[in-house]
Amino acid sequence: MTDLDFEYLRGYIKQRSGLALTAEKRYLVESRLSPLCRRFGAASLHDLIGKLKTPHDKVLERTVVEAMTTNETFFFRDRLPFDLFRDTILPEALARNAGRRKLRIWCAAASTGQEPYSIAMLLQEAGARLSGWQVDILATDISLDVLEKARLGIYSQFEVQRGLPVQWLLKHFTQTGDQWQISPSLRAMVEYRPFNLLHGFEALGQFDVIFCRNVLIYFDAPTKSDILTRFGTSLAPGGALLLGAAETVIGLTDKLIPDAKHRGVYGHAPARPPALRAAVG
CATH class of the missing domain: 1.10.155 (Chemotaxis Receptor Methyltransferase Cher; domain 1)
Structure with a gap:
């Protein structure tokens, strides 16, 4: 070459x-x-x-x-974001949306499905707390091949051993030979759709929680800035964006700010008073 x-x-x-x-x-x-x-x-x-x-x-x-895309992923990767989702982000979202009883979650660049299925397992474990709720998990990726694997929910012994507690493996998966398939109920919780992050987000609607972890590290600063700004528009009021440990919004967008208590979590920047906007403008 x-x-x-x-x-x-x-x-x-x-x-x-x-x-x-x-x-x-x-x-x-x-x-x-x-x-x-x-x-x-x-x-x-x-x-x-x-x-x-x-x-x-x-x-x-x-x-x-x-x-050329990197599809490195595994169940409950880095663990902390999923603990934060279960213990803090999910309860806050349920309280915020109690009136309409609807929750929307987006896993951007979902790869072969371990991330959205990890979230689905946490939601299923929540049990009665979500009774009567409509919970939508949208998982997107640019690659059709990885999305097909994700839809099937079939993983090798090596893949299920990476991050997945053995008790959850036995509870949520069925073994066939040397492969494991996630349960039909969990597969039904996730909608997989091909999507390019360079395209407009408008048709996807708004989300209470967005996971986009360990993806922006592959983009240059202008591309990161554009994507993060559009995430800010797609995030519902009070919602949370979760990025990878090496990723940040600082210096890239004024739509989002870091959560003061939780690393890797970002929310809407407070709106500036009209007088201040006029003075800055």
Whole structure:
């Protein structure tokens, strides 16, 4: 792959997914895209990129972008955000929405489903507290392949051993050979939908809780700023956005501020008085 080929791919991936590939990621591009050459009848990466430059094959275009996405995830990843959701965020959301008894949760970049299913397990454990409530979990990802795996809810022994308490494995999964499938009731709690974070959020509506963890680290600052600002618009009043430990809204948007008590949790910035807005403007 020539330098020009790599620069073309960097721009191509950035425009379609927001992923910012630095020069140090060249080896990663080559290792992930080389296997696609045989599949799409290209003699080399140079030839594969040539096919991209003649946009006729939508499957190739989607496959190249999906090959560059990172789908690292596991059940109850980093644990603390899920404890915060169970002990603080969920009770506050239930109190806030007691009148309409409706709760909406969005897992952005949900990958193969471990995050939304972790949330679904916590909600199911809440039991009677959610009786009579409509609870919607929307899980989105740019990759159709990972969404299909998520819908099936089938995981290897290695995958269920990462973060999932053994008692919950036995309670919520059925074993078939060396694989485990999550229960139909939990699968029914999650709606999976393909979605690109570079696109507008308006059609998705508003959410009481948004999980977007360990995703923004792959974007450049302008892209992070744009996405976070739109998250601020999609977050219902009093709602909570949960980011990864290495991610923040500070210096990127004025729509959201860190929660004073809980690391990794963000909410709406207080509205400025009209007089102050006029003075600043």
